[in-house]
Amino acid sequence: MMxxxxxxxxxxxxxxxxxxxRASGRRICVVPTMGALHEGHLSxxxxxxxxxxxxxxxxxxxxTQFAEGExxxxxxRPLTQDVAHAREAGTDILFLPERDAIYPPSFATSVAxxxxxxxxxxxxxxxxxxGVTTIVTKLFHLTKPHFAVFGQKDAxxxxxxxxMVADLNFDVEIIVGPTVRETDGLAMSSRxxxxxxxxxxxxxxxxxxxxxxxxxxxxxxxxxxxxxREMQRHIEQNLxxxxxxxxxxxxxxxxxxxxxxxxxxxxxxxxxxxxxxxLIDNTLIRV
Amino acid sequence: MMxxxxxxxxxxxxxxxxxxxRASGRRICVVPTMGALHEGHLSxxxxxxxxxxxxxxxxxxxxTQFAEGExxxxxxRPLTQDVAHAREAGTDILFLPERDAIYPPSFATSVAxxxxxxxxxxxxxxxxxxGVTTIVTKLFHLTKPHFAVFGQKDAxxxxxxxxMVADLNFDVEIIVGPTVRETDGLAMSSRxxxxxxxxxxxxxxxxxxxxxxxxxxxxxxxxxxxxxREMQRHIEQNLxxxxxxxxxxxxxxxxxxxxxxxxxxxxxxxxxxxxxxxLIDNTLIRV
Numbered sequence: 001m002m003x004x005x006x007x008x009x010x011x012x013x014x015x016x017x018x019x020x021x022r023a024s025g026r027r028i029c030v031v032p033t034m035g036a037l038h039e040g041h042l043s044x045x046x047x048x049x050x051x052x053x054x055x056x057x058x059x060x061x062x063x064t065q066f067a068e069g070e071x072x073x074x075x076x077r078p079l080t081q082d083v084a085h086a087r088e089a090g091t092d093i094l095f096l097p098e099r100d101a102i103y104p105p106s107f108a109t110s111v112a113x114x115x116x117x118x119x120x121x122x123x124x125x126x127x128x129x130x131g132v133t134t135i136v137t138k139l140f141h142l143t144k145p146h147f148a149v150f151g152q153k154d155a156x157x158x159x160x161x162x163x164m165v166a167d168l169n170f171d172v173e174i175i176v177g178p179t180v181r182e183t184d185g186l187a188m189s190s191r192x193x194x195x196x197x198x199x200x201x202x203x204x205x206x207x208x209x210x211x212x213x214x215x216x217x218x219x220x221x222x223x224x225x226x227x228x229r230e231m232q233r234h235i236e237q238n239l240x241x242x243x244x245x246x247x248x249x250x251x252x253x254x255x256x257x258x259x260x261x262x263x264x265x266x267x268x269x270x271x272x273x274x275x276x277x278x279l280i281d282n283t284l285i286r287v
Numbered sequence: 288m289m290x291x292x293x294x295x296x297x298x299x300x301x302x303x304x305x306x307x308x309r310a311s312g313r314r315i316c317v318v319p320t321m322g323a324l325h326e327g328h329l330s331x332x333x334x335x336x337x338x339x340x341x342x343x344x345x346x347x348x349x350x351t352q353f354a355e356g357e358x359x360x361x362x363x364r365p366l367t368q369d370v371a372h373a374r375e376a377g378t379d380i381l382f383l384p385e386r387d388a389i390y391p392p393s394f395a396t397s398v399a400x401x402x403x404x405x406x407x408x409x410x411x412x413x414x415x416x417x418g419v420t421t422i423v424t425k426l427f428h429l430t431k432p433h434f435a436v437f438g439q440k441d442a443x444x445x446x447x448x449x450x451m452v453a454d455l456n457f458d459v460e461i462i463v464g465p466t467v468r469e470t471d472g473l474a475m476s477s478r479x480x481x482x483x484x485x486x487x488x489x490x491x492x493x494x495x496x497x498x499x500x501x502x503x504x505x506x507x508x509x510x511x512x513x514x515x516r517e518m519q520r521h522i523e524q525n526l527x528x529x530x531x532x533x534x535x536x537x538x539x540x541x542x543x544x545x546x547x548x549x550x551x552x553x554x555x556x557x558x559x560x561x562x563x564x565x566l567i568d569n570t571l572i573r574v
Binding site: 011015019022023025106107108109110111112113114115116133134137138141142144163164166167168169170171 | 298302306309310312393394395396397398399400401402403420421424425428429431450451453454455456457458
């Protein structure tokens, strides 16, 4: 592990550096982030390190993946702290591009995945995944990775990026890191910073509702509606929020079916708004 | 120059080969084609050779860039002849993927450029450029080129691909080869094969109308409408076809203005249908 960290802001400099690393036979792994790095991100960096000679962390709060009226402006940007965390976790190169260098005025191109992006997060956040797939394409071209690590916390993003990588023949292996949780079960998220103390105390109800779903499925429950009803009951009893969605879906196609099939792997996922915050969480269950 | 030609059909094999070529320091140039190779394509291969250690020609009649009702089914596919021509012009690797290997049933991703694609060819051929930018993205990822050569004959395609390459940070240098013409001026095109003998005799009127535009501009004419009127007059006098468009536009933005500005580079372009054939041609003029 290297102790030094190189900070690069210029996209062209990043690309030249990546090309020269590849030419000298080094294996590159990239961890794309929007900064406000917490233990979840740092675990992805540590996982990435085990696969690569050079670990590149990118920090870019990507405006195009925020829908109208979302939290782009107030999204936390604790840069000094991020640099220290990224270094400690084992980042060799921290790529920190400026917005105008990524999206000059003439910018007119997008990458889109159909189908997978029209449910769950995609339904609630119009344009979100188009923003994600476009910026990830750009970051892949700029950092030329052999591997890229994404968090299971954003399960639908993982499915969409896997689809894009396969469809567009990106020569990048996607690695998924598990969700890191607070001791009370709340999934780590940069958006947890928005929670009031009362909301923070109630928030573990989301994780608990996923555990309820796991328990029901382990006990033999196969009905989508029965599982979702129990999750809804648990959340509404414990938390004054507005449920955006609760879903039990195939983990690859993200399609919901009335009954879980034998042998199916399902993604149980949720999004809930409370106060100024919108939180998501999920669990993967092999039935 | 190598005399041997390697034929590759499997996308993954192509990508592995390209990666190993890059790793050994070789410079790769790709010439993407739909086959039915004529002297225009061969000139692009010869230009490409001068830039690269390894010249990859791709042949794939890409279904997604044909609009509904266009000539995808009857597009010429003279494979044996293509292989011989590609070898003679200096191709090292001929990449010939199957349709299902490029677009498996689960395929759901596309790359799109806005603005530039909504005029001229894009207006007449809905979805055409989305098909082009998506397949070119895939071919770039599979052949990992340092350079790619496209023909000036498809001037709007060149503008769209340049925009995509810049916007998505592809590390590929785009080289443009000049239009190759028959002795009577007709631009070489795989679609010329569709022309009846009578249509073939009349077809040079398209090129002549571009020369008329050049003469007018050289003589000081700056009005879009005056130039287009003269082109229209010449075509209608010499050819029983239906004019799809005649355009004098900025060569980068493809926007038409009433008057050509001093110092502007303009693209004079046209599309005309006659019988079962739709032909395009263009000329770049630095004013």
